[in-house]
Amino acid sequence: MKKWLFILTCVTAITSCKKEDEVKCETLSDSPYNLVLPSHFPSIEFPDDNELTEKRVELGRRLFYDTRLSADNTLSCASCHDQLSAFTDNLAIAEGIEGRVGFRNSPTLGNVAYQERLFGEGGVPTLEIQILAPIGDENEFDHDVNIIEADLQADPILNDLSQIAYDRDIDIYAITRAIACFERTMITGGSPYDKHILEEEFLEEDEIAGMELFFSDELACATCHSGHNFTDGGFHNIGLYTTYDDDGRFRITNDEADKGKFKTPSLRNIELTYPYMHNGSIQTLEEVINHFNTGGLSHINQSELVVPLELTALEKSQLLAFLKSLTDTSFITNPDLNPIN
Numbered sequence: 001m002k003k004w005l006f007i008l009t010c011v012t013a014i015t016s017c018k019k020e021d022e023v024k025c026e027t028l029s030d031s032p033y034n035l036v037l038p039s040h041f042p043s044i045e046f047p048d049d050n051e052l053t054e055k056r057v058e059l060g061r062r063l064f065y066d067t068r069l070s071a072d073n074t075l076s077c078a079s080c081h082d083q084l085s086a087f088t089d090n091l092a093i094a095e096g097i098e099g100r101v102g103f104r105n106s107p108t109l110g111n112v113a114y115q116e117r118l119f120g121e122g123g124v125p126t127l128e129i130q131i132l133a134p135i136g137d138e139n140e141f142d143h144d145v146n147i148i149e150a151d152l153q154a155d156p157i158l159n160d161l162s163q164i165a166y167d168r169d170i171d172i173y174a175i176t177r178a179i180a181c182f183e184r185t186m187i188t189g190g191s192p193y194d195k196h197i198l199e200e201e202f203l204e205e206d207e208i209a210g211m212e213l214f215f216s217d218e219l220a221c222a223t224c225h226s227g228h229n230f231t232d233g234g235f236h237n238i239g240l241y242t243t244y245d246d247d248g249r250f251r252i253t254n255d256e257a258d259k260g261k262f263k264t265p266s267l268r269n270i271e272l273t274y275p276y277m278h279n280g281s282i283q284t285l286e287e288v289i290n291h292f293n294t295g296g297l298s299h300i301n302q303s304e305l306v307v308p309l310e311l312t313a314l315e316k317s318q319l320l321a322f323l324k325s326l327t328d329t330s331f332i333t334n335p336d337l338n339p340i341n
């Protein structure tokens, strides 16, 4: 570390650092985390009170994989958000402790730093707040925050990290903020599609044909799955049912026009995140393409962008090839996102 940076971080870490405490000063220092974004990605706004630092991310990484967050110490966040599946679990509906079945499919956490509203209905505004949901949910961790805090405070590694990262013993404040920091480092933008748009001429002919279909006005996929993360962050009813068991966005707005509307999911690593939709009801990408091709079941709130498409077998296979070109193998093997041993 450069000398001036060392001094600066020491001063910010503990303002009362005296010369005779020099060794202590070094161990208590923290430094900004250098999050490298792909050059075609927009920058990320971090909350003022939770900028990324090395120790915050490290603490969050340890906590993400820590089973002490669940009541019977069997599950961690990674049980439902597994890196090899682009941080999903490949189950239709998530399963919590003792096999308790929840009510939704586990979404990917890839590029979650860019999501402005969390969950299918978008009712949760920040990653920090989101973490309280699985901890308390009886179908997920079903755990008591006081017990978690006591357990983790007895762990010198976590408690020391919390002291450096947030200047306090580990508690729910540090837990939620640190995990949010770690989640913000889950950046995925190294797929063949990304290489193609950065370097040109990377995709095969059928993938390029599929890409043109995907971005065409006629198919309108990219109207909703827009931008670098393939989502407009909005809520749409795509006509999966004529009546929905899960009301989606209506659950928080109580507006009839929002029944059956769900947040547009990112399509990054979509090949790995099966099964699909808010309830995991569609098993394969071929079936998803067939759904959009038939034009939905005409729910009263169905988007007018979902209409019969009359795709040929060749066009369907090209669209599929394009969707598969969104798989970023460097993301699912990124060692910085693995557990720390």
Ligand code: HEC
Pocket: 064, 069, 075, 076, 077, 078, 079, 080, 081, 094, 095, 096, 097, 102, 104, 105, 106, 107, 108, 109, 112, 115, 117, 118, 119, 120, 121, 127, 130, 131, 134, 135, 139, 140, 141, 179, 183
């Ligand atoms: C039992 C499985 C399970 C566990 C354990 C779990 N999650 Fe999830 N997670 C889900 C499901 C299911 C959803 C979707 C919920 C919804 O839409 O209502 C979700 C949603 C999320 C989201 C919102 C993503 C988005 O795009 O809206 C984030 C972030 C998240 N989880 C992070 C975590 C973290 C961090 C932990 C650990 C503290 C965790 N999850 C533990 C199943 C789980």
Ligand code: HEC
Pocket: 219, 220, 221, 222, 223, 224, 225, 235, 236, 237, 238, 240, 262, 263, 264, 265, 266, 267, 270, 273, 275, 276, 277, 278, 279, 285, 288, 289, 292, 303, 305, 306, 319
């Ligand atoms: C009106 C906006 C809209 C249009 C147009 C649209 N989608 Fe979607 N798409 C969504 C929403 C919203 C969901 C999630 C629905 C749910 O969970 O009930 C979704 C789900 C998906 C999924 C499953 C994602 C997952 O993680 O479960 C895939 C794949 C997909 N769309 C691909 C496409 C393709 C390909 C097209 C063009 C043929 C397309 N979409 C057109 C909004 C749209």
